[in-house]
Amino acid sequence: MRNSTQVSFFVLEAFLDVGLLKYLLFAVIMCFYVLTLCCNVLLILVICVNRTLHEPMYLFLCSLFVNELYGSSGLFPLILVHILSDSHTVSAPLCFLQIFCLYMYVNVEFYSLALMSYDRYLAICRPLQYRSLMRSSRVALLLAVSWLVPVVVIVVMVSLTMSLQLCENVIDTLYCNNYSVVNLACSDTTVNNVYGLVYTYLVLVSLALLIIFSYLKILRVCFSGSQQTRQKAVSTCGPHLASLLNFSFGCFFEIAQSRVKMSGMPAVVRIIMSIYFVTCQPLLNPVLYGLNLAKIRVICRNLLLHRL
Template sequence: MRNSSQAPVFVLEAFLDVGLLKYLVFAVIMSVYVVTLCCNVLLILVICVNRALHQPMYLFLVSLFVNELYGSSGLFPLLLVHILSESHAVPAPLCFLQVFVLYTYTNVEFYSLAVMSYDRYLAICRPLQYRRLMSGGRVALLLAGSWLGPAAAIVVMLSLTASLRLCGNAIDTLYCNNYSVVKLACGGTAVNNAYGLAYTFVVLAGLALLVLYSYARILQVCLSGSRRTRRKAAGTCGPHLASLLNFSFGCFFEIAQSRADMGAMPAVVRAVMSVYFVTCQPLFNPLLYGLNLAKVRLLCRDLLLRRL
């Protein structure tokens, strides 16, 4: 094959032949997907229906939960089909669509968590100016930037990948991955690599610095404040920090295994960890915030009791 337009399909080679156990694997993953959908939809409804929760922090949470639904739907349906299928071929347009969804999901997640850390910094460190600094227009601008910025960046990345001449169509992953497609190129990937490095260091490093700055200032206030201030900061920042660390761990492992030789690690472990960032995070966030934020927890309980 000479280029991507002549590659009608990509073959995902990371699927293991587990015999009849595939039905058990299918049932487990389907259960995770259903629970993920239900938890995220429930919390979105609770926040949208209750006007008392129409505050910046909860609006950012809605954006985060919508992103969890978006990322999960980009992985699970196709993954479930391939678990039961004997063929693991993916049409090229569908493969690039999955790359777009999963990469925008990853970037929106980082953008959202960075914005939420900035919001907590303003609420804790500059409470008297919070309403002015986090106005409705500012919230709308931050939400739009969290989605449109990553989408535009990934469109550019995919346009560079689609123009490459490919010398194969086998991808050693459970889902379509841009780096795996780029590795199939016969050559001429310098622009792709330069764009990826530039985006990582300029944008993602900038978001990391924003998070570090926000938490450094929050920690400074906590150390010099009262016990009540420290308790309030821990209650609002604890779930966010746990979510950020969990997601960063999943992304770091996926980047490490795609670029380093992890042949010594069992194939099952590599397969599970490769989808950790888009499997556990959408399930982890709604449970974490739903259980830790008292307002959300009580409203969820009231909503479920009314339905019952």
């Protein structure tokens, strides 16, 4: 057994020495970050200020944009610092804070996408009951659950990880993640593993089944309904499906990268995919919904024309 030591910092080994190219990489990622902030802040303000958008679908969208803003702000700055730095180390408290931000972002994103799919299912498949089923009080409760449950779950998870005795401090990733830190432990990790599996199968799998159920029902209505019904379903569900597929692809790669040794994959590809995971979803969602949802698109255009 390896000797147990008190770890005060972690080394992020995935960063490569690319010489002067690091300044170009920094500039590109900084542009992505600034663009992400501007797009998400703009859409949050548009939804909050305009009372015509105070409907369940747009309120769920607003929660999604807030999460994109939170997730990108929790992950981007440290990555930008490490790109320019020659020493890719992070203190233990900051590493655990980054784990909290990362998993909180992923969980709220998943909850939000599940709520949006359920909302579209009710709107398309049960339109006459939609108003009564999606009352303001129920929407507020669903939004509160989508944020509070992940907070409690992730706090417990990070607390369990912090209690472990670690033998090493080298992580082969661009940012701290829970599995990589747990994998460094000398002490028993049974509680951590059981907790993660129970939460995954009880909650996350249930949300995945809800999403699948909702879209199967929507597709059934699309194929059996009128041309107008099909057009409405495609226009409202298209961005949701694109966002869900993009998020699922990024999550799948991150899980595979942390749990499977990808020695055959070039380090540059792994870095690009990790950056893709933290940049594409927060930037893609505002573009998808801002350009595809007519109400938001019209209000944004009116605001810009009014300013000009």
